[in-house]
Amino acid sequence: MAIRDARGSQSIETDVLVVGGGAAGVATAVTAARQGARVTLLERYGFCGGGAVAGLSGTVCGM
Structure with a gap:
């Protein structure tokens, strides 16, 4: 049985x-x-700033 990813793709x-x-x-x-x-910037969360912002420890460089 093959498992297929049902999500669409984009080029x-x-x-x-x-x-x-x-x-x-x-x-x-x-x-x-x-x-x-x-340039394409790929981020898994809905915001930039990385772990510092995700951890609610403040902003980095105004992000």
């Missing part, structure tokens, strides 16, 4: 894929975009 053309919207991910995405790259 995105990008130059840089950044996985994680923490402080380092956001900085990487911004730097690459400023250099002219097409």
Whole structure:
């Protein structure tokens, strides 16, 4: 019996894929975009800021 993923799929053309919207991910995405790259930032939560924001310990760099 094969198990199939019922979720849809989507194709995105990008130059840089950044996985994680923490402080380092956001900085990487911004730097690459400023250099002219097409950037996709992938974050599993509904907000950027990483563990610092998710743990309610305050904001990082205004995020």
